[in-house]
Amino acid sequence: MSKYKIIHKNNKINAILANLNGLINTKLRINKFTEIKNLPGRLAPIKSEKKVINNQSKKFNTIKKEWSKNYDFLEFEFKLLDKMVIGLGDISIHETSILLHHIYGIPYIPGQAIKGVIRNYIIKARHDEFEEKAFKCDKFISYFGGEKQGDSGVKKAGQNYQGKVIFFDAFPCNDNYIIEKDVMTPHYKDYYEAGKKAPTDDMKPVPIEFLVVKNAIFKVYIAIKKSNDINKEEVKELFFETFKFMGIGAKTNLGYGFIDIEHIKNKYNEFKSKLEKEKTKNMSVGEKIVYNFKKGDFNSRFGQFWANKLDKLVV
Known part of the structure; x- marks a missing residue:
């Protein structure tokens, strides 16, 4: 453990090791050994990360081939409007955290996070913010699964159903993204932590550093089980509608995690045109x-x- 302490006290050594033939990934030490204050202001992808990013589409094409008999696929691209932070409140030895892949050290968006945003949007926008009301809807259960409530529709009340839409983890598809430091400055620390003192102007603000992802484009894949009660076009439109109004990750009320919706639509049209060419090729x-x-x-x-x-x- 002592060798890590030496490394962290010297940012120059840290930088040299991080760039040593692209073999040592500085980001894998974040939240394990390296404190945020000891990191450089910006962290760009190194060789090993770029290799992982460039191989992601090939790996996913293998999945698509294996699943093609039972599933249709939709493909989208998340282009960040500004910056995003996922995993800010995760368990960490430090005050803040960031979600990085535990093997590759690259930022990613868990499939469950994408699913959660879309699911919550449907509940709020179409079911008056009542989850119980959503579980009475056959289409909602077809998308996300769950126990049917109520007798309306085709699905039987009291029976559990498996969701037919699968959301995969989204990895960066560009290798020029940046992880950089950001800062939040909570006021009234004594009030929020202890709750014994009233919030007054003489309490000092406490700057807290955290890490954000910028200039990133994430490739998003969704698999839809082939069936009569799921329409791909409806899923696509629901995806567009959700991320037109919703961000992803932490601090979305301050503008973090919002997506360029026009970029999503343009890239989806390119994906659809590619599918058409593949269908008619032979x-x-x-x-x-x-x-x-x-x-x-x-x-x-x-x-x-x-x-x-x-x-x-x-x-």
Whole structure:
């Protein structure tokens, strides 16, 4: 343990070790040995982190292939408008914390955090902030799972259901993000900690340093079980609606953790176009005509008639 104390007292040694062929990850020592005050003002990704980030999409493509029979996938990108902190109040030997992957040392957003934000938004916006009311809704239970309450709908009251939407952990997809120091300055420390003294102006503010993630873009994957009661377009629109109004992580009431919604939409459209190209890549000319025709308006009898005719013509 003594060697860590020596390292931490000397920021120059700390920086040299952190950049030694990209093998030693300074961030893995945060919340274990290194105090925030002994860190440099900014921490950029090193070689080992960049390698992990660049391999994430390849790893996830393997998951998509294995799950493709039973699940459809949606892909989004979270681009931070400013900065984000997740895990600020987690257990730590220091006053504040930050959530970093326990193996890679890179910041990430847990899938349960993304799920929690969307779930809470639905309860607030569509069920008058009553969770009991949400559990009476078949669609809510199809998304998130739970015990059905009430007799309305198809699902039976008192029965537990598994959610059909899976939210994966979101990792950075850009390797130029930054972890840097931020500061909060609580007033009336004696009042909040002990509660014996009234909050007065003679109490000194206490600056507390904490770490935030800036300039980051996170890749978000959602798997949807193939079934008749889950519509991918509805999940997509719900995702857009949620993060138009909600941030993620701590201190969202002060503007932390908010996402560039236009970036999400643009990147989703690129993802959708890529899917379309993959679907039609190996189709014959006739199959492409039928496929594109069926994407149109089915409300007219004329359209339905000719779609059926084309189906019979294409072998």
